[in-house]
Amino acid sequence: xxxxxxxxxxxxxxxxxxxxxxxxxxxxxxxxxxxxxxxxxxxxxxxxxxxxxxxxxxxxxxxxxxxxxxxxxxxxxxxxxxxxxxxxxxxxxxxxxxxxxxxxxxxxxxxxxxxxxxxxxxxxxxxxxxxxxxxxxxxxxxxxxxxxxxxxxxxxxxxxxxxxxxxxxxxxxxxxxxxxxxxxxxxxxxxxxxxxxxxxxxxxxxxxxxxxxxxxxxxxxxxxxxxxxxxxxxxxxxxxxxxxxxxxxxxxxxxxxxxxxxxxxxxxxxxxxxxxxxxxxxxxxxxxxxxxxxxxxxxxxxxx
Amino acid sequence: xxxxxxxxxxxxxxxxxxxxxxxxxxxxxxxxxxxxxxxxxxxxxxxxxxxxxxxxxxxxxxxxxxxxxxxxxxxxxxxxxxxxxxxxxxxxxxxxxxxxxxxxxxxxxxxxxxxxxxxxxxxxxxxxxxxxxxxxxxxxxxxxxxxxxxxxxxxxxxxxxxxxxxxxxxxxxxxxxxxxxxxxxxxxxxxxxxxxxxxxxxxxxxxxxxxxxxxxxxxxxxxxxxxxxxxxxxxxxxxxxxxxxxxxxxxxxxxxxxxxxxxxxxxxxxxxxxxxxxxxxxxxxxxxxxxxxxxxxxxxx
Amino acid sequence: xxxxxxxxxxxxxxxxxxxxxxxxxxxxxxxxxxxxxxxxxxxxxxxxxxxxxxxxxxxxxxxxxxxxxxxxxxxxxxxxxxxxxxxxxxxxxxxxxxxxxxxxxxxxxxxxxxxxxxxxxxxxxxxxxxxxxxxxxxxxxxxxxxxxxxxxxxxxxxxxxxxxxxxxxxxxxxxxxxxxxxxxxxxxxxxxxxxxxxxxxxxxxxxxxxxxxxxxxxxxxxxxxxxxxxxxxxxxxxxxxxxxxxxxxxxxxxxxxxxxxxxxxxxxxxxxxxxxxxxxxxxxxxxxxxxxxxx
Numbered sequence: 051x052x053x054x055x056x057x058x059x060x061x062x063x064x065x066x067x068x069x070x071x072x073x074x075x076x077x078x079x080x081x082x083x084x085x086x087x088x089x090x091x092x093x094x095x096x097x098x099x100x101x102x103x104x105x106x107x108x109x110x111x112x113x114x115x116x117x118x119x120x121x122x123x124x125x126x127x128x129x130x131x132x133x134x135x136x137x138x139x140x141x142x143x144x145x146x147x148x149x150x151x152x153x154x155x156x157x158x159x160x161x162x163x164x165x166x167x168x169x170x171x172x173x174x175x176x177x178x179x180x181x182x183x184x185x186x187x188x189x190x191x192x193x194x195x196x197x198x199x200x201x202x203x204x205x206x207x208x209x210x211x212x213x214x215x216x217x218x219x220x221x222x223x224x225x226x227x228x229x230x231x232x233x234x235x236x237x238x239x240x241x242x243x244x245x246x247x248x249x250x251x252x253x254x255x256x257x258x259x260x261x262x263x264x265x266x267x268x269x270x271x272x273x274x275x276x277x278x279x280x281x282x283x284x285x286x287x288x289x290x291x292x293x294x295x296x297x298x299x300x301x302x303x304x305x306x307x308x309x310x311x312x313x314x315x316x317x318x319x320x321x322x323x324x325x326x327x328x329x330x331x332x333x334x335x336x337x338x339x340x341x342x343x344x345x346x347x348x349x350x351x352x353x354x
Numbered sequence: 355x356x357x358x359x360x361x362x363x364x365x366x367x368x369x370x371x372x373x374x375x376x377x378x379x380x381x382x383x384x385x386x387x388x389x390x391x392x393x394x395x396x397x398x399x400x401x402x403x404x405x406x407x408x409x410x411x412x413x414x415x416x417x418x419x420x421x422x423x424x425x426x427x428x429x430x431x432x433x434x435x436x437x438x439x440x441x442x443x444x445x446x447x448x449x450x451x452x453x454x455x456x457x458x459x460x461x462x463x464x465x466x467x468x469x470x471x472x473x474x475x476x477x478x479x480x481x482x483x484x485x486x487x488x489x490x491x492x493x494x495x496x497x498x499x500x501x502x503x504x505x506x507x508x509x510x511x512x513x514x515x516x517x518x519x520x521x522x523x524x525x526x527x528x529x530x531x532x533x534x535x536x537x538x539x540x541x542x543x544x545x546x547x548x549x550x551x552x553x554x555x556x557x558x559x560x561x562x563x564x565x566x567x568x569x570x571x572x573x574x575x576x577x578x579x580x581x582x583x584x585x586x587x588x589x590x591x592x593x594x595x596x597x598x599x600x601x602x603x604x605x606x607x608x609x610x611x612x613x614x615x616x617x618x619x620x621x622x623x624x625x626x627x628x629x630x631x632x633x634x635x636x637x638x639x640x641x642x643x644x645x646x647x648x649x650x651x652x653x654x655x
Numbered sequence: 656x657x658x659x660x661x662x663x664x665x666x667x668x669x670x671x672x673x674x675x676x677x678x679x680x681x682x683x684x685x686x687x688x689x690x691x692x693x694x695x696x697x698x699x700x701x702x703x704x705x706x707x708x709x710x711x712x713x714x715x716x717x718x719x720x721x722x723x724x725x726x727x728x729x730x731x732x733x734x735x736x737x738x739x740x741x742x743x744x745x746x747x748x749x750x751x752x753x754x755x756x757x758x759x760x761x762x763x764x765x766x767x768x769x770x771x772x773x774x775x776x777x778x779x780x781x782x783x784x785x786x787x788x789x790x791x792x793x794x795x796x797x798x799x800x801x802x803x804x805x806x807x808x809x810x811x812x813x814x815x816x817x818x819x820x821x822x823x824x825x826x827x828x829x830x831x832x833x834x835x836x837x838x839x840x841x842x843x844x845x846x847x848x849x850x851x852x853x854x855x856x857x858x859x860x861x862x863x864x865x866x867x868x869x870x871x872x873x874x875x876x877x878x879x880x881x882x883x884x885x886x887x888x889x890x891x892x893x894x895x896x897x898x899x900x901x902x903x904x905x906x907x908x909x910x911x912x913x914x915x916x917x918x919x920x921x922x923x924x925x926x927x928x929x930x931x932x933x934x935x936x937x938x939x940x941x942x943x944x945x946x947x948x949x950x
Contacts, residue, residue: 061950098794100790100949102949102950120698120797120798121796123794123795123796124795124796128794130790130791130794132787134790134791134794139707148708148709150791151796152796155704199795349901
């Protein structure tokens with residue numbers, strides 16, 4: 051569906067994407083995970099054929115975006131990072147006019163709009179203006195809108211950023227259904243749980259480059275331990291702790307607000323820490339996540 | 355949890371004892387509250403508060419004055435050139451212009467019309483924006499400044515700004531040879547008065563507008579524009595058919611125009627002059643009371 | 656099936672466009688424009704933008720109607736006021752005519768300009784900077800030129816309706832004395848076209864709403880000085896040349912001449928000036944949109 055080789059995006063002197071290779075296969079859910087500014091959105095916009103590439107090679111649906119932009123976009127669905135809903139129109143009109151942009155007939159867009167409002171659970175708001183919708187509703191409408199042309203490939207840029215947990219889960223459910231229906235999904239996110247839940251395969255991006263690639267479980271197995279012990283301390287008391295607990299885990303990371311001990315057995319490590327007379331204000335043993343993978347790969351956290 | 359709490363208080367204790375200990379921010383803040391307020395805690399007098407708003411407007415204006423150059427300074431001058439000189443060249447001095455050249459006839463009226471338009475423009479969408487888009491009014495009323503002081507400050511500011519625009523216009527009109535005597539100096543306060551009297555009602559409207567301000571477009575088109583055209587600015591209202599002439603009489607622009615012509619061109623008795631002043635004053639007073647009420651209703655909830 | 660809208664996705668392995676899809680890949684028509692410009696700029700579907708505008712204004716018809724009223728108020732003011740101050744002026748071809756008859760066709764051109772500028776600057780600016788309407792549209796097969804042409808067409812259509820209403824009232828006032836006056840309508844459309852195209856280019860340069868004053872700064876002098884209210888001979892000679900450079904001057908020359916049926920070869924020049932402006936404006940609008948949105 052998407053094939054990129056040494057793909058580069060420059061804005062003036064600034065290189066947002068610094069030569070990445072990506073391959074997305076039909077029917078899979080593919081993720082770009084990385085912090086803000088990693089180059090995810092730039093990559094997405096190049097794939098969406100709304101942003102010309104600066105260098106490298108890119109094929110979307112077998113076509114070159116520079117030559118066949120309109121033809122590619124005709125088969126894409128795109129959910130941009132910020133909702134670009136038409137605030138001057140109603141929910142229904144938003145869907146209808148968007149379908150018209152794809153050259154669908156009036157009868158088709160009318161039918162499609164009704165269908166999509168049901169899918170997005172917005173039928174009751176059909177004739178209300180978009181402005182009055184809640185954040186989650188707007189996001190659902192944006193996703194519904196991106197489906198108006200029955201896309202082969204759906205691009206979702208930070209689909210749940212800024213939503214409350216309930217709205218996020220509802221969106222995830224819709225995305226699962228789409229995937230089950232055979233739509234290829236490409237998702238960017240800086241939430242590791244989102245990517246873990248939704249993606250079959252992902253790349254971790256940082257500073258315009260791809261630093262790792264694989265399935266969520268593969269990446270965790272490759273770059274992290276099974277469990278993590280998190281220790282929090284009262285302000286000012288964390289200094290020097292990392293050195294004192296270093297021997298209890300394979301690796302220790304010190305963050306501004308906590309110390310992470312990577313280990314196969316978190317509970318045991320905690321006992322050992324207590325045995326060393328280190329008294330954290332609170333402690334937590336948990337499974338490794340993609341967040342830990344990212345920390346390992348870049349030395350930084352995903353969400354600051 | 356308990357451990358952290360103890361630790362925090364511990365740090366705070368040390369913090370009050372010796373300031374340079376490595377206490378966290380949170381601990382420092384706690385100490386401050388415990389040892390007494392450090393905040394300014396002043397409540398300002400009304401005039402001073404209003405004046406602070408004027409200063410705030412001025413800060414903004416210093417940065418963006420170029421972009422308002424047209425509406426405040428250039429528009430009336432353009433009208434003076436096009437209508438006073440250009441159109442005026444086609445007009446023969448006659449009874450309609452009181453025997454005067456059209457330029458002399460129209461110059462004082464254009465000052466008033468320009469000032470009114472300037473004020474209405476500045477007090478419509480910008481005021482709505484304070485409530486709705488920028489919402490800086492809510493930020494201001496979160497300080498000791500009250501909604502009424504906010505309103506007062508804005509009115510003072512507009513009066514000053516319109517005043518400056520009027521002075522600029524007067525000077526340029528002087529270069530055009532549009533003034534006949536020193537009475538022109540009095541046209542400036544008349545313009546400011548008319549502008550404020552027309553502008554404050556718009557503020558009241560803005561404070562009760564909750565949509566995108568579509569009504570302003572209608573007000574500009576159906577109220578302001580006709581008011582400027584049919585209030586004796588360009589031609590005497592005696593030319594308007596008697597049946598609808600009363601519309602001009604209730605137009606504040608007409609009262610301002612009559613006053614403005616009166617103070618420089620003469621021909622206005624003391625009685626009518628006081629009447630015009632009273633009309634403008636009453637309009638200002640009533641709308642200021644209303645605006646104040648609406649400002650409170652919207653900002654203090 | 657009923658809840659999922661994605662029923663027509665291609666089966667795994669079956670690459671290539673799906674036959675059951677609406678005809679979304681083929682541009683609607685292959686005009687000259689399409690062959691001249693690179694494909695990503697134009698998909699030949701500007702009409703969809705017109706539909707969008709019609710949808711929006713179906714709710715805001717009052718705004719639409721009020722645009723008709725404004726020039727009529729002006730006309731009324733000239734009928735009862737200004738026209739009494741000035742009895743006669745020298746019109747096209749050196750004939751004397753009533754002041755109202757002199758000014759009415761010019762007002763028609765001026766209102767076509769005002770409407771077009773308003774539509775293409777204010778409206779486009781808000782869609783462009785705040786509502787991100789165009790970002791959404793560019794994610795579909797449509798290109799920036801579709802947007803430019805669609806929005807400009809709407810402004811022209813609206814200008815045409817206003818002109819029609821104005822022409823009707825002029826006829827009612829007895830100000831139309833020549834059958835040539837019917838041509839005022841296409842001229843008004845041309846003026847709208849030229850100004851909305853140029854206005855849209857300008858709108859893409861604006862950064863904050865405060866800068867609309869600059870738009871006014873360009874439009875008001877043009878409105879006041881383009882011989883709308885008095886003959887060109889009022890100006891001293893060097894200024895006459897300057898005024899003749901103003902685009903509205905050419906619109907006014909066309910409407911004023913046609914209204915009384917005084918035709919002139921120079922009218923071809925006036926029309927050509929406006930055509931060039933319209934074409935250049937459309938082209939640069941598309942360029943600017945592409946530059947700002949497709950980056």
